[in-house]
Amino acid sequence: MKLTRVLFVALSIAFLSSCTNDDNDNSPKGSYDNGVFVLNEGNSSGGSVSFLGDDMVTFKQDVYGSENPGDVFGKYMQNIFFDGDKAYIIAGGSNVINVVNRYTFKLIAKIETGLITPRYGVARNGKAYVTNANTYSYANPATGNTDDFVAVIDLVTNKVESKINLNATANRIVMDGDKLYISEPYDSEKVLVVNTVTKTLETPINVGSSANTMEVKNGILYVLASPYGGASKIIKVKLSDKSVTEVLFPLALKDAGNLDIYGSKIYFTKGTGVYNMDITATQPVETPIFKYTSTSQYGVMYGFAVENDKIYIADGGDFASNGKAYVYSLTGTLQKELAVGVGPNGFYFND
Template identity: 65%
Template structure:
């Protein structure tokens, strides 16, 4: 039955309920750091930090974690943030710790400090976090350094690692799609590792070529950027229903492409200091960037990158010893905001 506007008003008045107030409450911020973007600053051996910029770009906090939690040590070499409900999980790979905070207030709730070995990236499924761990590196452990990586399975009710999934390979980024876990294996093989979280077992490996890195799933297709040294970069499209593969090979001028991100059916990626875009269904790569930014960093050009809600976010690694810069652009390359953030900014996370 459809109620007229007058009848709704009358009901609200007679029940002493303010309908407009209830509507407004649903849009009330849940905390100081609701409605904005966190900028993760990797830091160095002295520790990392997290910055925050509000959606309207009017409020900026350079070091959220210290502002809220005082002298508590966040850890070294911050790698990734993932969310579950009202919680955010900050992976400090150099300290083998995950800091659990309220995502809206950033108040520290817990620390996951055991069962991790060089943790990298995480996703959440059915109350459990799945976090890739690089374990030992080949230079330190030549015999097994490329094959001893694992996924730590964390019970988010207890914040304890309850089991591990050996990968017999190198683990880096992880995506949850099609009720499975997809792990990029950039060094020891040419495959994407497929893990079944119901059995905690490696189910298969999808051969796509070496040096796979950033990934994103859209409409049943996993898009993977791979950039083999000395060869052409490729965007690999894996149809998850049958693991069939198609590829878009990028031209020689796009060697070293990275930072694949998808927004509104457009693929964005970066090469050196340029931002490129192409339709998701395109079979040929672009040849000219949408825009470029200026960087003096030797190793940190486009160290962090994201596209979200009509804006392009770029983080410059700088010299990895002093505070660096983050930039927000419109989709056509107009600079909207320049920020001084922490050391080695490497990622953006939207709240």
């Protein structure tokens, strides 16, 4: 009897220990867990993805090519978005979305129908929503500014199941609850609002012209707009009632871009400079945290992000040879310089 009780206790301890170890298993899920992907836009010859580990040592210049040899990745890579253990990589110049395991980067599927110049995507509840520029007004004056749409993708079948016509131009997209918020920077002064339950347009939000980057935090949509030749501004939209407040920038900060919110700070860029301001501030700080050196004609600050107490900058270079990515501390100390692929345009964190 005593032996049985001792054996039972021993087995119970072993079982609980095993469960505890499983629950606390923080081992990497693959070669590309715990790090950042750098999306390289490339050109008509194709794009690529680079990877930098959180240890700031592990680096691979062409992740997709090394994990999927012989596969055609696509031209003019535009955006990456995640859902569960999958990453969706938009090749805007090839009308393709490559679906890979986000930790191994092995190809799972390709979404190749129902897309026309895809731009940016988000995912929620088994569906992805991808903006499509369709045609452009310079090539199609009649409908180029009104034929954009959102492709609704079933993430089980990896098929476009429907589309939501926008009667407008569409670019960046963010999601909050069941609503999509889509920037329309080229031909309007509004942010489009799409109800994903009814798949219909709701009343748009007027933010002024040239909205370029957006982010939702704590029920507020932050939009950075930089009208050509005019003052930049940050528009704050309280999504519960659509009320709008603005933070107007001085002309010295015109052409600001790359809004990113990290902690209690709003970060943005102007030229080669990185700036920040308190999220509650009513005016921006005009002195940059730091500036970096670039000789690129069109690729200055081509990609930008703030994450994990670091600032990430992508420089497009000449868009023919490999570009550069830089990692700085929040105070502007250079921590890493990387030769990535052609035209690096974005950072995507895989933690």
